[in-house]
Amino acid sequence: MLNRLxxxxxxxxxxxxxxxxxxxIESQAAxxxxxxxxxxxxxxxxxxxxxxxxxxxxxxxxxLRRAQDEQSDVSLPDMQRLYDETLLGNLQRMDVAxxxxxxxxxxxxxxxxxNHPLIEDWPAAGTVWMLGFDAQTAVGDALLARMGELxxxxxxxxxxxxAVMRPERQGLLQHADYVVMDVSSEDIPAITAQMxxxxxxxxxxxxxxxxxxxxxAFHMCHKLQFALFMGPFITRRETLDSPAMGPxxxxxxxxxxxxxxxxxxxxxxxxxRHDPALSVRLLRYVNSPGMGLMNKIGGIEQALMVMGQDKLxxxxxxxxxxxxxxxxxxxxxxxxxxxxxxxxxxxxxxxLFAKARDEIFVAGLFSLxxxxxxxxxxxxxxxxxxxxxxxxxxxxxxxxxxxxxALAIAxxxxxxxxxxxxxxxxxxxxxxxxxVHMDALLWAQQLSxxx
Numbered sequence: 001m002l003n004r005l006x007x008x009x010x011x012x013x014x015x016x017x018x019x020x021x022x023x024x025i026e027s028q029a030a031x032x033x034x035x036x037x038x039x040x041x042x043x044x045x046x047x048x049x050x051x052x053x054x055x056x057x058x059x060x061x062x063x064l065r066r067a068q069d070e071q072s073d074v075s076l077p078d079m080q081r082l083y084d085e086t087l088l089g090n091l092q093r094m095d096v097a098x099x100x101x102x103x104x105x106x107x108x109x110x111x112x113x114x115n116h117p118l119i120e121d122w123p124a125a126g127t128v129w130m131l132g133f134d135a136q137t138a139v140g141d142a143l144l145a146r147m148g149e150l151x152x153x154x155x156x157x158x159x160x161x162x163a164v165m166r167p168e169r170q171g172l173l174q175h176a177d178y179v180v181m182d183v184s185s186e187d188i189p190a191i192t193a194q195m196x197x198x199x200x201x202x203x204x205x206x207x208x209x210x211x212x213x214x215x216x217a218f219h220m221c222h223k224l225q226f227a228l229f230m231g232p233f234i235t236r237r238e239t240l241d242s243p244a245m246g247p248x249x250x251x252x253x254x255x256x257x258x259x260x261x262x263x264x265x266x267x268x269x270x271x272x273r274h275d276p277a278l279s280v281r282l283l284r285y286v287n288s289p290g291m292g293l294m295n296k297i298g299g300i301e302q303a304l305m306v307m308g309q310d311k312l313x314x315x316x317x318x319x320x321x322x323x324x325x326x327x328x329x330x331x332x333x334x335x336x337x338x339x340x341x342x343x344x345x346x347x348x349x350x351x352l353f354a355k356a357r358d359e360i361f362v363a364g365l366f367s368l369x370x371x372x373x374x375x376x377x378x379x380x381x382x383x384x385x386x387x388x389x390x391x392x393x394x395x396x397x398x399x400x401x402x403x404x405x406a407l408a409i410a411x412x413x414x415x416x417x418x419x420x421x422x423x424x425x426x427x428x429x430x431x432x433x434x435x436v437h438m439d440a441l442l443w444a445q446q447l448s449x450x451x
Contacts, residue, residue, distance in 0.1 A: 100126030
């Protein structure tokens with residue numbers, strides 16, 4: 001993974017991972033006559049990651065952002081249909097099928113949308129239809145038959161525990177693969193009672209914990225045998241009484257500072273020799289097939305000569321996430337950071353020089369270093385020499401890189417107005433962002449597969 005990423009950063013991206021095909025992005029699917037307003041503002045997709053029991057990203061769920069004045073209208077049948085059509089249309093044009101090789105896609109729709117023409121050509125493998133039910137939604141034989149038909153084609157279904165435990169809806173559980181539960185209350189007796197009630201009706205369902213707020217809540221749900229976990233706990237900045245950084249990461253930061261200030265190879269080699277584990281990783285990297293060397297390298301100084309300072313610095317950056325004394329969720333945080341960096345870099349496009357685009361990527365990657373290193377961001381950045389533009393963008397949201405980083409972070413949040421303002425600020429169309437976002441997810445998925 002490190003080999004591929006360093007290769008991409010050093011101008012060998014096409015050789016390492018072929019770029020995904022270009023995707024033409026439109027703002028939304030055109031509504032049918034009478035289905036809703038004739039024109040709508042472009043809708044930007046929002047994603048949330050779901051972790052598996054191994055604490056790695058296993059799935060994403062995708063939603064549309066809506067303006068505040070639309071929130072109360074979504075329960076109306078015509079508005080719900082338009083919402084679902086827009087969601088499916090955007091995902092289709094983003095070519096969501098590219099994501100389904102190693103990730104599930106949980107797609108929230110109403111039961112009525114299962115009969116939409118777009119469903120007929122939808123890729124089944126990896127798709128989980130997350131059905132939403134309100135108090136008036138009827139569950140009849142036609143719906144159950146449609147779910148059974150789609151399951152026979154390979155689709156999966158998720159339903160909310162609260163919605164299906166009414167006696168007249170329990171037939172849904174025979175077709176459901178996942179049962180979704182909101183665990184934000186952290187009320188263990190209530191959660192376990194609801195899980196037991198579902199299992200009494202039908203056994204073998206996989207439970208999904210939604211709105212997991214903290215690592216403590218994640219551990220609770222993990223013990224309760226939930227299969228998937230979603231919520232702000234993944235990138236939450238936990239309050240630490242005594243934040244500290246392990247010695248291995250401290251060594252990596254020290255090496256990065258020495259590289260940035262132009263340290264000579266003998267000095268760097270001496271530092272590597274003080275950390276045998278890091279030396280082994282360096283030699284393993286330079287001797288990996290991706291480096292394409294004819295002869296094996298056995299010495300630190302020779303390895304540093306082959307690497308060069310630029311590649312060495314980028315390799316050390318990834319070691320901060322993937323090496324040393326790693327914490328739980330580090331891999332999931334790394335994938336999120338890679339997406340941030342890639343979105344920000346790609347949005348910069350040709351508007352900025354290559355050096356600036358590279359630094360914007362670093363800003364995105366480093367924006368989650370405080371989560372990985374379990375230290376306040378200001379304290380982390382004091383220990384590493386960075387260009388002022390990167391530090392300003394991360395710490396104070398100012399400077400030339402700030403709007404690109406802010407846009408990348410907004411892809412994880414429900415803030416349509418900020419998206420529109422930031423897009424105008426950098427001269428990009430709102431409906432371009434969906435394509436950039438999906439490409440970044442695929443890119444990060446490929447890179448993190450081997451971590």
